[in-house]
Amino acid sequence: MKKIVIIGGGACGSAAFIELIVQICSLGLQKNLSVTLIERRNKIGYGLAFGTKQKSHLLNTQAKLMGIYANEPAHFEEWLKMKDGDKDEVKTGDDLSSAYTSRLLYGHYVSEQLGNYLQKAKEKKVTTEVINDEALDITRQENQKYIIRLKSSNTVTADYVLLAPGTPKPNKFSELRKYTSYIDFPWPSDRIKKGINKTDKVGILGSSLSAVDTVMTLVDNGHEGEIKLFSPIGILPRVQPSKNKSFNRKYLTPENVHKITRTKMRHPRVKELFRLYIRDVEEAEGEKMDWKKLDRTAGPVKEFLEYDIAAAEDGGDSLLNMTYSLRYDASTFWGWLSLDQKQLFKKWLGSHWSANRHAMPLHNAKKLLSLLESGQLKVIPQNRNIKYDEEEQVFKIQTAKGEVAQVKNLINATGTSSSLRGMDNDLVHALADKGYLKPYPAGGAVINPHSMQVISKEAGNNLYAVGHLANGILLDVDAMWFNVRTISRLVNEIIFKVKENGDIS
Known part of the structure; x- marks a missing residue:
């Protein structure tokens, strides 16, 4: 045997x-x-990702795609219907197929x-x-x-x-682990709940979905102190609608990408794929777009989030829906890229792709906006270095503007390496x-x-x-x-x- x-x-x-x-x-x-x-x-069955007890730690994929069986993607949705859905664990639009449940429920x-x-x-x-x-x-x-x-x-x-x-969890910033006010990973979330006082100034390294979950852990447990997200580029995940508007791709298709390889006898290049991406988005918008203005690096986070929430409530904009329409083809295109082009993609477009492809649920986006409006939450881009001042017992983070931000507690939510x-x-x-x-x-x-x-x-x-x-x-x-x-x-x-x-x- x-x-x-x-x-x-x-x-x-x-x-x-x-x-x-x-x-x-x-x-x-x-x-x-x-x-x-x-x-x-x-x-067993939960792992780190789905064992969290925080109800605001939500799946970032709709229930209709989360079946545990390869050829039955809607099985989780069917299970929810059979269970009649725990309303406290389900954040949904019109029906359970578009639900974003808590990770624990999954x-x-x-x-x-x-x-x-x-x-x-x-x-x-x-x-x-x-x-x-x-x-x-x-x-x-x-x-x-x-x-x-x-x-x-x-x-x-x-x-x-x-x-x-x-x-x-990542090894990054391992030199900070010797400090008791440093938390090297947001999970399990009990470390945050037990190790941080409600009025402490808290810094979070990162601004992606892991960082959003970390903010939710804090505020759901009554945190009152200031929270700062320190991010290399200062971009939050975009906001996922309950139901995306349909998007018909004409240019960035497997047929057209394969044609590049067949006719030019080489792997496709990132620039070629991005040009096809641009053509699809601009055709959907009905006009040429200023793509430099779409770069959100170190931009006005609150304004972008307000726009993203409004767009999500209307089914998403063309940029987001185009990216989500690539769900089933992206890995195919990735496999057709040479190693150097994969590395170029990560360097050139990786952060922007991730922000659009791995958007946050609308429910959490609205909570973040409220925190930004109240001033409790701030996003600080382009942090340079981190030091711990043992005399003052605070972490000091230098920013690109030459300023130094101070926080009592620091959490690494940069995501795994x-x-x-x-x-x-x-x-x-x-x-x-x-x-x-x-x-x-x-x-x-x-x-x-x-x-x-x-x-x-x-x-x-x-x-x-x-x-x-x-x-x-x-x-x-x-x-x-x-x-x-x-x-x-x-x-x-x-x-x-x-x-x-x-x-x-």
Whole structure:
């Protein structure tokens, strides 16, 4: 019997477990394959992302796309309807399909589905095991089996290993960890609630969705003191409508992009894709646009947010809707770019793409606007350096204008690092040290984007990875709907490989 071990019992690990049980049972492979799930947290199915108890920590994707099953994207929406929706956990427009639920409610959904398939596996006599422990290292033996070393000093042997570690916290600003008033990651949110007094001046590093969640943690728990977001560029996420207006792309299409490769016999370039993007947006607007004015870097945050809220209430503007219309094609285009063009995209357009593609729910945007209007919240762009004044016991952040902002508490909400070494994860570092995970220059590890197999001579042929470890090879690894699709391909690959190797009669 071959053993498949999944490391990580969050949403991605749970989706992989479920898909494996479905495939094993449907193909009658109960005597050939077993599945083990390793999760360091006591509650499986939630992970870090969906275990937060803050009700204002919302999904940034509508319920109709959040199904845990690859070919049933609306399953979460159906589950909500069956549960009759907890109104306190659901922020919605007209119906549940356009709902933005709390992350915890989604965690309940994933955990329930995982529990269902643990029970189904038992009924169908699939050998399964759930281990509550942390994987620290993996060693490939000469017989091609993998030995997984756990924090408890126990070991687990596997024929196939799937890495699903979730979103690791970043190593950035690690030199500040020695100060008790510094919090190196917004999750779990109890660290913020217990470690910060309600009247303290708080600084938050970052201004993306992680930073927005951090603001929500503070204000939902009655924080009264000033909050400052320190951001390299000073751009908030844009605002996602309950229902986007439809957008018909004519120019930035797979056909047109492929035509560039076919006729010019080379990879498409970022400038070529952006020109097609511009043509689509300007045709929708019916006029030429001043694209330099659309650059929000260090701009008037409150004015932009007011505009974004109004646009979201009207179904979104052309720029936002164009970006969201690329949801199913963006990863294809990304795969057609050469490495140097991927790096150029991240440098040139990455922040602007992220602000439009990963917009915040309207519910939270309105709360941010209220905080900006009252003066409790400020966004400070282009911060230069951070120092802790031990005598005054404050953090001092220098800005591009030469000013120095002071805060008592500082929270790192910059989001996880794209590089392997920038991820604060012992297992990732151990595998990188051994060469099992090879760093990909655009981020994450070198992974086959079709099968999700880790590509490394040292790692062998049966190590796989999903989620943030593939952030450079793939593009939408923060989107659950995208991850469950890649997980489906991964499971099919493992089953096919096992069968072709003669391990199944």
